[in-house]
Amino acid sequence: MANVQSLSGGNLSIEQLRAAASRDPKGSIKEASKQFESLFMQEVMKSMRAATLSSGMLENSGTQLGTEMLDTQFASKMAGLPGGLSSSIEKQLARQLGIKDLTPERIAEGSRTTLAQALPHLANKGIPQHVQGFIQQHDAAARAASKATGIPASFMVAQAAHESGWGKREITAPDGSKSHNLFGIKATSAWKGKTVEVQTTEVIDGRAQKVTAKFRAYGSYEEAFQDYARLVSNNDRYAHVVAQARTGNASGFARGLQDAGYATDPAYADKIARAISTTQRVQRTLA
Structure with a gap:
């Protein structure tokens, strides 16, 4: 019955x-x-x-x-x-x-x-409109990068969201032009593309300090997601991070990024995990 x-x-x-x-x-x-x-x-x-x-x-x-x-x-x-x-x-x-x-x-x-x-x-009740808009805007680019790497789109969107303050703190050039660098990827000597030099905050010896650093610049957000995917997939430093991501382990992915030194913020893993939870809530409505 x-x-x-x-x-x-x-x-x-x-x-x-x-x-x-x-x-x-x-x-x-x-x-x-x-x-x-x-x-x-x-x-x-x-x-x-x-x-x-x-x-x-x-x-x-x-x-x-x-x-x-x-x-x-x-x-x-x-x-x-x-x-x-x-x-x-x-x-x-x-x-x-x-x-x-x-x-x-x-x-x-x-x-x-x-x-x-x-x-x-x-x-999506209780989630600000600019947060929902950021997730919707970058959903397609993240899904394309996900197919190439196996890293869930929600993980990448969440990290981009945290690094850019849900798009409100995107790295820009002195003339105001966008770098499309949502992941805060710095430009080392091996980077041959465009760059943007800005002031940022780093935690050094337990203290937050302002420093000037050079970051990568892209022609589009799609390029940013593709470059991020290549960076973490082809670097042994992030092998454990990618492995955790491919199993869908959000907390393992977040903790792995922090342990691998992606950022100096001691609370980085917790913040990424929370961003992933929010992103997944919104992405379920986009399927």
Whole structure:
């Protein structure tokens, strides 16, 4: 017999839902909205934990199971609170279904359609427009570089986002022209292309200091992603970083970059991991 999972952890049969819908149509929509909010919150928490750096101490399948159970319980308790996502879902369900046709089958059908329309907006709720715009702008270039290297597009976009302040701190020449260098890649003596010399902040002996450095300049953002992909893929220094990335290990990728000395910021790995989590949330709506 078909059923759905209730927030209390029990199963509600189609007959029970039909009876509930006939007694209280609006209540049925509210309950469905709570369940979808709970499921959505669980996915968000799962994504956040996937990008969180783990210590490796006292961690095993048992602790992971316990964490997942706590996340499920927390999401269930939070669902339906004032100002939450369920109120938005509830309104869209009501508009989609109308108040006269609230059989469980119609609720399920309408819910699928409504969620397909609503979740892209809800998934990005709370993410600033300039952040969403940056991810959308560079998604194609990152995916092209990903095909050549195996590094997830979300990892590269996230690192570019952090290095450039989501595009707000892009390296520019004295005349204001763009370098398209989103990754903060410096120009060594081996670099034969264009360069831009600017002042930047480096952590030296534990202290943040302003220094003048020369950076690579590109003709487009696509060139920047391609050059970054070549840099990390062809340098033994980043072999472990690429290996972690190809397995989808966000925390391993972030930690590897810091350990390999990509940046001097001691909190670099944590910042990259958070940027990856945000990027993946938005990219799921672009697929």
